[in-house]
Amino acid sequence: MGAPDASAAARGTATGETETPSSPESGCISCEEMIAHLQAFLDHECEHSVAERLVRHVAECEHCAQIADAEQHLRAIIRSRCAEQAPPELRARVLGRLAVLRGTSGVASVSRTTSTIVSRDGSRVTVTRTSSMRIERD
Structure with a gap:
């Protein structure tokens, strides 16, 4: 409508x-x-x-x-x-993580690591940020 x-x-x-x-x-x-x-x-x-x-x-x-x-x-x-959708790979990863969390009989532990690297090359500055998440069943 x-x-x-x-x-x-x-x-x-x-x-x-x-x-x-x-x-x-x-x-x-x-x-x-x-x-x-x-x-x-x-x-x-x-x-x-x-x-x-x-x-x-x-x-x-x-x-x-x-x-x-x-x-x-x-x-x-x-x-x-503004009608963009998440790429299929991202959707699959998110659904996979949710399935792991739902499938746990106990508590799941989630850890997230983020690292930032700043490099300079003359007048150019590059910032690289890497993030990872680990889900473990207890």
């Missing part, structure tokens, strides 16, 4: 930025309120009545429609760029 399209109604009917008076009775919402509620709306965390008011406001306010479009576009970029 994707994010609500707060700006769909605005494409083609908006005439420019408007500041509508805010009152629940009138069903209007101000630009400030729209911006304050936009994140919750896109996360599907708004009350239905607030969501309806946001959609109406964005349909009438080009400025807020642009803000809503930009936020939806940014979220789409983040979703597409």
Whole structure:
């Protein structure tokens, strides 16, 4: 399920930025309120009545429609760029370690060793950090 399209109604009917008076009775919402509620709306965390008011406001306010479009576009970029998965080798190692820990009838002892080597070659500094973990069943 994707994010609500707060700006769909605005494409083609908006005439420019408007500041509508805010009152629940009138069903209007101000630009400030729209911006304050936009994140919750896109996360599907708004009350239905607030969501309806946001959609109406964005349909009438080009400025807020642009803000809503930009936020939806940014979220789409983040979703597409942050979809990396761990390499299969790492996944296998982690699952193997978990299996060892789960398979122990007693207590497992875990030791971790980290070493850091700093070397200089002229103006270049190289830092090498090595980490290892050892799991032993008692």
